[in-house]
Amino acid sequence: MDEHMTTVEERPGGGAGHVGLVDTLEVAAMLGCSVSTVKRLVASGAVPVIKIGRLVRFRERDVAAMIDAFTASAPDPGADHVAAR
Numbered sequence: 001m002d003e004h005m006t007t008v009e010e011r012p013g014g015g016a017g018h019v020g021l022v023d024t025l026e027v028a029a030m031l032g033c034s035v036s037t038v039k040r041l042v043a044s045g046a047v048p049v050i051k052i053g054r055l056v057r058f059r060e061r062d063v064a065a066m067i068d069a070f071t072a073s074a075p076d077p078g079a080d081h082v083a084a085r
Helices: 024-031 035-044 060-070 079-084
Strands: 050-052 055-059
Touching (some): 024 055, 024 060, 055 060
Antiparallel strands (some): 050 055
């Protein structure tokens, strides 16, 4: 993890009941992509944002849900074999 990033447990107020907000740079680091890619995901509606004035924040759970939604399951190697019988 980058030295400027912190985990929920390290943040003030972190832990139980903590909302877990992250900024665009942190989301990009979580996804291993650029900030512009995160902005495209926001524009497409792939991940909900929280706007606080001009600030844009993301719930960590929303980012995790987006990752889960985008995760492709590997095809069953035996599926074609079974269907071909």
